[in-house]
Amino acid sequence: MMAEPLLKLQNVSKRFSKRIDLAGKIARRLGARISEQTVHAVDDVSIDIHEGEVVGLVGESGCGKSTLGRVAAGIHAPSEGTIHWRGNKLEGGGSAKDRMRVQMVFQDPLSSLNPRHRIDRVIGEAPRHHGLVKGRAVDAYVAELLEKVGLDPSYRTRFPHQFSGGQRQRIAIARALAVRPELIVCDESVSALDVSVQAQVLNLFMDLRRELGLAYLFISHDLGVVEHISDRVVIMYLGRVVESAPTPELYAKPLHPYAHALLNEVPRLVTGKRVFEPVKGEIPSPLDPPSGCHFHPRCPIADSHCAKVKPDLREVAPGRSVACHKV
Numbered sequence: 479m480m481a482e483p484l485l486k487l488q489n490v491s492k493r494f495s496k497r498i499d500l501a502g503k504i505a506r507r508l509g510a511r512i513s514e515q516t517v518h519a520v521d522d523v524s525i526d527i528h529e530g531e532v533v534g535l536v537g538e539s540g541c542g543k544s545t546l547g548r549v550a551a552g553i554h555a556p557s558e559g560t561i562h563w564r565g566n567k568l569e570g571g572g573s574a575k576d577r578m579r580v581q582m583v584f585q586d587p588l589s590s591l592n593p594r595h596r597i598d599r600v601i602g603e604a605p606r607h608h609g610l611v612k613g614r615a616v617d618a619y620v621a622e623l624l625e626k627v628g629l630d631p632s633y634r635t636r637f638p639h640q641f642s643g644g645q646r647q648r649i650a651i652a653r654a655l656a657v658r659p660e661l662i663v664c665d666e667s668v669s670a671l672d673v674s675v676q677a678q679v680l681n682l683f684m685d686l687r688r689e690l691g692l693a694y695l696f697i698s699h700d701l702g703v704v705e706h707i708s709d710r711v712v713i714m715y716l717g718r719v720v721e722s723a724p725t726p727e728l729y730a731k732p733l734h735p736y737a738h739a740l741l742n743e744v745p746r747l748v749t750g751k752r753v754f755e756p757v758k759g760e761i762p763s764p765l766d767p768p769s770g771c772h773f774h775p776r777c778p779i780a781d782s783h784c785a786k787v788k789p790d791l792r793e794v795a796p797g798r799s800v801a802c803h804k805v
């Protein structure tokens with residue numbers, strides 16, 4: 479029997495209210511300039527992440543990846559659904575101690591690191607605040623973390639702007655590690671870096687996984703990176719999971735028509751150029767998603783049933799689930 483997952487998200491949804499400024503005569507005549515609409519950023523998603531596992535999360539821009547990552551990290555409370563940590567239900571997003579077990583590393587370290595704080599404060603503040611390390615021991619703790627992420631411990635008196643993009647991302651990783659997490663949510667954590675620096679930071683993530691047994695929820699639009707790093711990949715479309723599968727099986731034979739179309743976008747190196755074949759058709763608005771299967775207007779095999787009925791995510795093989803009426 480498989481062990482209890484580290485993090486279990488069950489039927490999680492997250493909605494946001496969006497204020498729309500209605501311009502024009504009709505809106506004025508109706509006496510309303512502002513209207514509220516609901517964005518279903520995450521719609522009934524269930525995901526398990528096991529100890530030491532790397533789960534890739536992919537999908538086109540706006541499909542809800544970041545929102546799901548923030549729910550997983552306790553930054554957003556879900557509008558619906560439950561979250562369990564090692565089998566224990568987290569109420570109201572979880573206690574501070576529970577939340578420390580999941581840390582997030584963002585795309586742009588410069589905006590997530592306080593520019594006025596020296597690195598020793600950036601990294602040492604949270605563990606000191608939570609009593610993980612006290613007094614003079616903080617300096618040695620920060621130095622050890624800097625070494626762990628491949629930076630010179632003497633850098634701890636510098637400020638974030640004195641580092642390169644790759645070094646800043648290492649600092650953001652050291653800050654995440656400082657509270658001894660078991661799961662790190664990486665939200666496009668290498669996307670802003672040069673390709674050679676990307677590879678170094680990805681190697682660091684994998685070294686830390688081996689050394690500390692860390693699990694990752696790895697959000698990326700780069701399907702090549704996700705293939706390289708993930709044990710399992712979850713594909714989202716307009717707030718819903720459409721396919722979840724072990725990485726080699728998914729890349730060898732995607733089953734959902736969207737997964738199929740998306741994987742055609744994996745850059746292929748042809749005569750030194752990166753070639754993309756974008757998924758055909760517009761991404762519909764999450765303010766007004768299509769009925770039935772959200773993908774049906776762009777799907778080459780959809781029929782009238784797909785336009786009416788939402789397909790459930792069904793297990794089609796061990797560890798592999800697909801939400802499609804035709805699979």
Ligand SMILES: Nc1ncnc2c1ncn2[C@@H]1O[C@H](COP(=O)(O)OP(=O)(O)OP(=O)(O)O)[C@@H](O)[C@H]1O
Binds near residue numbers: 496518545699
């Ligand atoms: N705080 C918020 N308030 C209102 N709407 C939001 C908020 N955060 C996200 N959204 C909306 O929720 C939807 C999903 O956004 P999200 O950022 O999670 O998608 P994403 O897949 O991570 O996209 P990207 O790759 O572009 O970051 C989008 O329509 C977005 O506009």
